Amino acid sequence: MTTTEEHRTEEHPREQRKISRVVVRFAGDSGDGMQLTGDRFTASSALFGNDLSTFPDFPAEIRAPSGTLAGVSAFQVQIADRDVTTPGDVPNVLVAMNPAALKANVGVLEKGATLVVNADAFDERSLAKAGYDANPLSDGSLAAFTVYEVPMTSITQQVCKDAGVKPRDAERSKNFFALGLVSWLYTRPVEPTIDWIEKRFADKPLVREANSRAFRAGYHFGETAELFEASYEVGPAQFPPGEYTQISGNQALAWGLIAASKLSGLPLFLGSYPITPASDILHELSRRKEFGVRTFQAEDEIAGIGSAIGAAFGGALGVTTTSGPGVDLKSEAIGLAINLELPLVVVDVQRGGPSTGLPTKAEQADLLHAMYGRHGEAPVPIVAAKTPSHCFDAAIEAVRIAVKYRTPVLLLSDGYLANGAEPWRLPDVDLLEPIDPAFATAPNHVDAEGTSVFWPYLRDPETLARPWAPPGIPGLEHRIGGLEKADGSGNVSYDPANHERMVRLRAAKIAGIARDIPPVEVDDEAGDAELLVLGWGSTYGAIVAAVRRARARGHRVAHAHLVHLHPFPENLGEVLARYRRVLVPEMNLGQLSRLVRAEYLVDARSLSKVQGVPFRAREIEAAIEAELGGPA
Amino acid sequence: MTTTAVPATTRKDWASDQEVRWCPGCGDYSILAAVQMLLPELGVRRENTVFLSGIGCAARFPYYMSTYGMHSIHGRAPAIATGLATTRPDLDVWIVTGDGDALSIGGNHLIHALRRNVRMTILMFNNQIYGLTKGQYSPTSELAKVTKSTPFGSLDTPFNPVSLALGAEASFVARTHDMDRQHMQEMFRRAHEHDGAAFVEVYQNCNVFNDGAFEKITGREARSAMLVPLVHGEPIRFGKDSEKGVVQRPDGRLEIVDVADVGEDAILVHDEEREDPGLAFALSRLSRGPYEPTPIGVFRAVRRPEYGASMAEQLADAQERRGVGDLKALLRSGATWTVG
Numbered sequence: 001m002t003t004t005e006e007h008r009t010e011e012h013p014r015e016q017r018k019i020s021r022v023v024v025r026f027a028g029d030s031g032d033g034m035q036l037t038g039d040r041f042t043a044s045s046a047l048f049g050n051d052l053s054t055f056p057d058f059p060a061e062i063r064a065p066s067g068t069l070a071g072v073s074a075f076q077v078q079i080a081d082r083d084v085t086t087p088g089d090v091p092n093v094l095v096a097m098n099p100a101a102l103k104a105n106v107g108v109l110e111k112g113a114t115l116v117v118n119a120d121a122f123d124e125r126s127l128a129k130a131g132y133d134a135n136p137l138s139d140g141s142l143a144a145f146t147v148y149e150v151p152m153t154s155i156t157q158q159v160c161k162d163a164g165v166k167p168r169d170a171e172r173s174k175n176f177f178a179l180g181l182v183s184w185l186y187t188r189p190v191e192p193t194i195d196w197i198e199k200r201f202a203d204k205p206l207v208r209e210a211n212s213r214a215f216r217a218g219y220h221f222g223e224t225a226e227l228f229e230a231s232y233e234v235g236p237a238q239f240p241p242g243e244y245t246q247i248s249g250n251q252a253l254a255w256g257l258i259a260a261s262k263l264s265g266l267p268l269f270l271g272s273y274p275i276t277p278a279s280d281i282l283h284e285l286s287r288r289k290e291f292g293v294r295t296f297q298a299e300d301e302i303a304g305i306g307s308a309i310g311a312a313f314g315g316a317l318g319v320t321t322t323s324g325p326g327v328d329l330k331s332e333a334i335g336l337a338i339n340l341e342l343p344l345v346v347v348d349v350q351r352g353g354p355s356t357g358l359p360t361k362a363e364q365a366d367l368l369h370a371m372y373g374r375h376g377e378a379p380v381p382i383v384a385a386k387t388p389s390h391c392f393d394a395a396i397e398a399v400r401i402a403v404k405y406r407t408p409v410l411l412l413s414d415g416y417l418a419n420g421a422e423p424w425r426l427p428d429v430d431l432l433e434p435i436d437p438a439f440a441t442a443p444n445h446v447d448a449e450g451t452s453v454f455w456p457y458l459r460d461p462e463t464l465a466r467p468w469a470p471p472g473i474p475g476l477e478h479r480i481g482g483l484e485k486a487d488g489s490g491n492v493s494y495d496p497a498n499h500e501r502m503v504r505l506r507a508a509k510i511a512g513i514a515r516d517i518p519p520v521e522v523d524d525e526a527g528d529a530e531l532l533v534l535g536w537g538s539t540y541g542a543i544v545a546a547v548r549r550a551r552a553r554g555h556r557v558a559h560a561h562l563v564h565l566h567p568f569p570e571n572l573g574e575v576l577a578r579y580r581r582v583l584v585p586e587m588n589l590g591q592l593s594r595l596v597r598a599e600y601l602v603d604a605r606s607l608s609k610v611q612g613v614p615f616r617a618r619e620i621e622a623a624i625e626a627e628l629g630g631p632a
Numbered sequence: 633m634t635t636t637a638v639p640a641t642t643r644k645d646w647a648s649d650q651e652v653r654w655c656p657g658c659g660d661y662s663i664l665a666a667v668q669m670l671l672p673e674l675g676v677r678r679e680n681t682v683f684l685s686g687i688g689c690a691a692r693f694p695y696y697m698s699t700y701g702m703h704s705i706h707g708r709a710p711a712i713a714t715g716l717a718t719t720r721p722d723l724d725v726w727i728v729t730g731d732g733d734a735l736s737i738g739g740n741h742l743i744h745a746l747r748r749n750v751r752m753t754i755l756m757f758n759n760q761i762y763g764l765t766k767g768q769y770s771p772t773s774e775l776a777k778v779t780k781s782t783p784f785g786s787l788d789t790p791f792n793p794v795s796l797a798l799g800a801e802a803s804f805v806a807r808t809h810d811m812d813r814q815h816m817q818e819m820f821r822r823a824h825e826h827d828g829a830a831f832v833e834v835y836q837n838c839n840v841f842n843d844g845a846f847e848k849i850t851g852r853e854a855r856s857a858m859l860v861p862l863v864h865g866e867p868i869r870f871g872k873d874s875e876k877g878v879v880q881r882p883d884g885r886l887e888i889v890d891v892a893d894v895g896e897d898a899i900l901v902h903d904e905e906r907e908d909p910g911l912a913f914a915l916s917r918l919s920r921g922p923y924e925p926t927p928i929g930v931f932r933a934v935r936r937p938e939y940g941a942s943m944a945e946q947l948a949d950a951q952e953r954r955g956v957g958d959l960k961a962l963l964r965s966g967a968t969w970t971v972g
Contacts, residue, residue, distance in 0.1 A: 290950040474679040479697075482705055
């Protein structure tokens with residue numbers, strides 16, 4: 001690094017411009033390592049102290065035919081010297097590794113954007129595969145952009161040659177060349193990436209050498225080739241003091257579950273069937289056996305939740321994770337858990353539907369399924385995470401509710417949160433609230449003959465929760481099941497009045513959780529807003545950004561974001577009544593808006609987007625302006 | 633959990649206060665009695681015993697036991713048992729299931745629980761009919777069976793449950809029937825002792841919808857000629873005077889012969905511990921239905937690592953190598969930086 005600095009100042013004094021933020025999008029073939037490239041750029045930016053937000057955007061196919069539009073994989077990241085809440089509406093810089101990547105992404109660029117392309121990949125064959133009749137690098141179609149044509153493949157092969165790396169293998173390292181070049185362009189530190197390469201490829205010396213050489217070559221290319229007139233610096237952001245790490249939603253969710261296991265003293269059991277984009281939670285938990293975490297890759301989605309219910313019956317923290325069609329398959333077992341009244345967390349990392357839908361894309365269209373997707377009157381609490389790092393808190397909250405109220409809880413994340421990353425100020429784990437499993441320890445009822453007996457459905461008068469009595473305690477032997485129970489004794493009962501009583505008790509138990517959750521907070525700086533933007537889940541970042549911009553233009557806008565979707569916070573009705581207009585942006589056809597309309601009789605307007613990609617802040621901003629009658 | 637001696641119990645101690653609601657004359661009564669009378673002999677505790685079931689007539693079983701229990705959803709008991717048994721190795725987990733529950737809707741869970749070898753004792757009551765839904769054919773009903781849903785005869789080739797279990801890599805597979813309490817108890821005892829998934833097929837009479845399905849082999853008069861007892865280390869012989877036996881032909885085929893014709897030494901000696909399940913599989917297919925001489929007893933009992941124990945070993949190993957998980961360290965396991 002020192003030599004590089006000297007190099008720059010002594011031989012090639014180059015202007016370094018300070019900018020406040022930049023949005024970079026890396027795009028290439030599925031096999032080109034774009035996710036890795038974006039992830040490393042993000043990691044070094046995080047260590048540098050930028051605020052950031054990422055958006056990995058990849059196809060469902062592991063490797064679609066190379067060079068085709070279907071195979072394009074992209075990673076977008078916004079880095080800034082101030083608080084950012086989204087990965088950026090449009091990229092300022094597009095790195096395109098081949099013609100298909102250019103074609104798939106050039107449409108979103110705005111005039112003046114920077115394009116860095118791998119010139120080597122723009123041969124006739126690749127152009128044809130991408131559907132280009134003429135070479136866009138020479139036909140003038142990119143005139144609105146600043147285009148840098150860099151022979152990434154050939155330089156990478158060149159620098160790897162005398163390290164004994166074959167050209168074919170060296171070609172695979174070209175993503176590190178791109179990373180090096182963009183790292184120079186935005187003055188990223190070099191060491192974190194070099195260190196990472198050293199560690200990651202420790203046992204593959206040739207790959208390590210090739211990647212490391214390619215990365216340095218890219219960095220030096222930026223510096224020495226008289227191509228770039230300046231490099232840019234995005235300074236560190238002002239963060240509250242503390243220790244930070246970079247975290248994705250799936251990782252935060254997995255860690256939240258481990259934390260909840262510690263807080264409750266309940267051993268964690270995950271029953272899961274691999275499914276995109278939830279599998280990384282299974283992967284992460286499978287690595288953490290020193291926490292006593294049992295992960296079970298089940299034969300199917302049903303066995304995933306079934307095993308978690310079995311573990312919960314035995315007194316463990318039972319969790320199942322899934323997405324898309326997996327949620328449908330779990331419906332029957334969720335109904336069982338509702339009737340058994342056992343703690344259980346069902347994690348739904350939402351993706352585009354219906355059916356197989358869009359496996360790698362995000363959607364928020366499972367809210368009504370979470371609410372109503374079972375036969376019979378079968379209410380469950382619903383908790384939704386709003387940012388990648390918030391998945392940690394949301395997981396703990398889901399466990400808290402599940403354990404305290406002896407109920408399955410639906411924890412909603414989505415593909416955007418799951419794979420997106422952001423800096424996270426580490427919480428002080430000593431300050432997290434313990435969770436009391438409050439196991440039953442003794443008989444709780446005296447029968448007609450005066451004998452002390454255990455009634456598994458004798459409820460706590462306040463929470464309406466039933467006792468949790470895992471096997472092992474003499475005198476508490478009991479049988480539970482999916483058949484309707486007699487109130488109290490839990491024996492099978494087909495009595496009509498008893499059934500209605502039990503239906504109402506189960507509903508009242510879930511409704512009562514409203515008293516045990518925080519009121520919804522409203523961000524309404526001046527308290528004079530005309531419009532409330534009400535959101536839930538991963539739209540948080542885009543809404544925050546949109547509301548800031550609208551306010552900057554003089555609009556009076558408030559924002560409230562729901563973490564608890566069922567039951568709603570107690571104050572929600574009163575909050576909604578305060579505003580003349582309510583706008584609900586959702587990545588579905590208006591599911592939360594329908595719920596609040598039904599519940600509170602308010603004219604909540606829906607702003608829908610179901611494209612598998614998150615809202616852009618400007619789309620929400622435009623809707624705010626439309627509601628409030630144009631620019632203020 | 634407790635270190636004190638297991639209290640002596642009687643059958644009564646294992647029965648719950650719930651009225652048994654199977655049809656009068658149902659074979660399930662004798663199986664329930666066999667289990668309740670066996671448990672006091674096994675030296676186990678009520679509070680450490682769990683009966684799990686899915687859906688069907690057999691699945692009501694847990695309600696009649698004074699142990700911990702769960703009557704769950706159709707076919708899923710092996711999945712639920714997997715979560716329970718792996719997190720609570722101190723418990724005895726029994727599954728009571730039927731031919732429809734285990735082999736139709738729950739077929740997937742059964743085969744995977746067997747191949748994984750999770751410690752659970754599976755009693756599958758096979759009556760070759762759907763009883764609780766009032767008389768449709770089941771996956772073990774014979775071909776061409778006429779039922780309410782197959783008025784022109786069923787088109788489905790039935791499963792042979794023992795063959796299926798052996799094909800699913802089961803480490804313990806046995807067959808018994810509801811007319812012989814002693815044999816049932818012997819099989820249940822062996823299954824309970826087995827460290828892994830144990831599968832016991834119990835021929836059970838549904839006197840309402842499929843009465844007499846096994847009469848030709850389990851009826852008192854028929855038994856000696858039609859049941860072929862499998863005894864480990866003993867030649868496989870049957871008949872009133874053990875005059876019949878099983879031999880293996882050079883091409884591997886098993887055949888029933890008169891012992892007098894081939895000589896005693898030619899009779900196949902049963903070895904339930906054979907690593908290769910091929911011979912056990914051949915034995916399971918000696919008869920093509922409950923009207924030919926049918927082997928009962930333990931087909932296979934081999935030692936294989938138990939799933940929950942292996943899982944626990946991985947946990948213990950990780951804790952030994954890395955120390956017990958520390959949450960603060962976990963949160964700092966990636967790159968971190970400090971502000972302010």
